[in-house]
Amino acid sequence: MQTENGTEKRICYRCLVRDFDEGALMESIRDYVSRIGADVKASDEEYERRLKLCSECDRLLSGTCTVCGCYVEMRAAAKNNSCPAVKPKW
Ligand code: SF4
Numbered sequence: 001m002q003t004e005n006g007t008e009k010r011i012c013y014r015c016l017v018r019d020f021d022e023g024a025l026m027e028s029i030r031d032y033v034s035r036i037g038a039d040v041k042a043s044d045e046e047y048e049r050r051l052k053l054c055s056e057c058d059r060l061l062s063g064t065c066t067v068c069g070c071y072v073e074m075r076a077a078a079k080n081n082s083c084p085a086v087k088p089k090w
Pocket of ligand 1: 053054055057058059060064065066067068072082083084085089090
Protein backbone atom coordinates (compact mmCIF):
# COMPACT_ATOMS: atom_id res chain seq x y z
CA MET A 1 0.00 0.00 0.00
CA GLN A 2 1.35 3.43 -0.96
CA THR A 3 1.05 6.68 0.97
CA GLU A 4 0.38 10.04 -0.71
CA ASN A 5 4.10 10.72 -0.97
CA GLY A 6 4.79 7.36 -2.58
CA THR A 7 6.36 5.62 0.39
CA GLU A 8 5.14 2.21 1.38
CA LYS A 9 2.62 2.16 4.20
CA ARG A 10 2.55 -0.95 6.31
CA ILE A 11 -0.28 -2.23 8.43
CA CYS A 12 0.51 -4.51 11.33
CA TYR A 13 -2.26 -7.06 11.86
CA ARG A 14 -0.75 -8.30 15.09
CA CYS A 15 -0.22 -4.96 16.78
CA LEU A 16 -2.12 -3.88 19.84
CA VAL A 17 -4.48 -0.94 19.43
CA ARG A 18 -2.21 1.18 21.63
CA ASP A 19 0.44 0.82 18.96
CA PHE A 20 -1.78 2.37 16.29
CA ASP A 21 -2.44 6.01 15.62
CA GLU A 22 -6.14 6.69 15.01
CA GLY A 23 -5.72 7.01 11.26
CA ALA A 24 -3.87 3.72 11.02
CA LEU A 25 -6.50 2.00 13.15
CA MET A 26 -9.34 3.22 10.94
CA GLU A 27 -7.40 2.22 7.87
CA SER A 28 -6.83 -1.21 9.33
CA ILE A 29 -10.55 -1.62 10.06
CA ARG A 30 -11.46 -0.54 6.52
CA ASP A 31 -8.90 -2.93 5.12
CA TYR A 32 -10.27 -5.78 7.24
CA VAL A 33 -13.81 -5.06 6.09
CA SER A 34 -12.74 -4.84 2.45
CA ARG A 35 -11.12 -8.28 2.68
CA ILE A 36 -14.22 -10.08 3.93
CA GLY A 37 -15.47 -12.48 1.28
CA ALA A 38 -18.69 -11.65 -0.53
CA ASP A 39 -20.26 -14.85 0.80
CA VAL A 40 -19.63 -13.73 4.37
CA LYS A 41 -20.09 -9.98 4.12
CA ALA A 42 -23.27 -8.14 5.04
CA SER A 43 -24.79 -6.07 2.26
CA ASP A 44 -23.88 -2.38 2.19
CA GLU A 45 -27.44 -1.47 3.19
CA GLU A 46 -27.42 -3.89 6.14
CA TYR A 47 -23.98 -2.71 7.22
CA GLU A 48 -25.10 0.91 7.27
CA ARG A 49 -28.33 -0.02 9.09
CA ARG A 50 -26.33 -1.80 11.78
CA LEU A 51 -23.85 1.03 12.18
CA LYS A 52 -26.67 3.56 12.51
CA LEU A 53 -28.13 1.49 15.33
CA CYS A 54 -24.72 1.23 16.98
CA SER A 55 -24.14 4.97 16.66
CA GLU A 56 -27.39 5.56 18.58
CA CYS A 57 -26.61 2.94 21.23
CA ASP A 58 -25.48 3.88 24.72
CA ARG A 59 -23.15 0.86 24.76
CA LEU A 60 -20.94 2.34 22.03
CA LEU A 61 -17.67 3.82 23.29
CA SER A 62 -14.96 5.07 20.92
CA GLY A 63 -16.07 2.71 18.17
CA THR A 64 -16.12 -0.23 20.54
CA CYS A 65 -19.17 -2.13 21.74
CA THR A 66 -18.86 -2.26 25.52
CA VAL A 67 -20.98 -5.43 25.63
CA CYS A 68 -18.54 -7.56 23.66
CA GLY A 69 -15.44 -5.41 23.17
CA CYS A 70 -15.57 -5.57 19.38
CA TYR A 71 -15.04 -2.70 17.01
CA VAL A 72 -18.57 -2.39 15.74
CA GLU A 73 -17.43 -1.50 12.23
CA MET A 74 -15.78 -4.92 12.08
CA ARG A 75 -18.48 -6.89 13.87
CA ALA A 76 -21.27 -5.45 11.76
CA ALA A 77 -19.50 -6.34 8.51
CA ALA A 78 -20.15 -10.08 8.67
CA LYS A 79 -23.70 -11.00 7.76
CA ASN A 80 -24.00 -13.80 10.32
CA ASN A 81 -22.84 -11.64 13.22
CA SER A 82 -25.39 -10.05 15.48
CA CYS A 83 -25.57 -7.41 18.14
CA PRO A 84 -24.40 -9.05 21.40
CA ALA A 85 -26.80 -7.16 23.68
CA VAL A 86 -29.30 -9.18 25.72
CA LYS A 87 -31.96 -7.56 23.54
CA PRO A 88 -30.09 -7.44 20.21
CA LYS A 89 -30.56 -4.25 18.21
CA TRP A 90 -29.55 -5.90 14.94
S1 SF4 B 1 -23.35 -4.08 18.77
FE1 SF4 B 1 -25.35 -3.75 19.79
S2 SF4 B 1 -24.89 -3.34 21.96
FE2 SF4 B 1 -22.98 -3.07 20.79
S3 SF4 B 1 -22.92 -0.87 20.29
FE3 SF4 B 1 -23.90 -1.91 18.55
S4 SF4 B 1 -26.11 -1.83 18.95
FE4 SF4 B 1 -25.03 -1.37 20.88
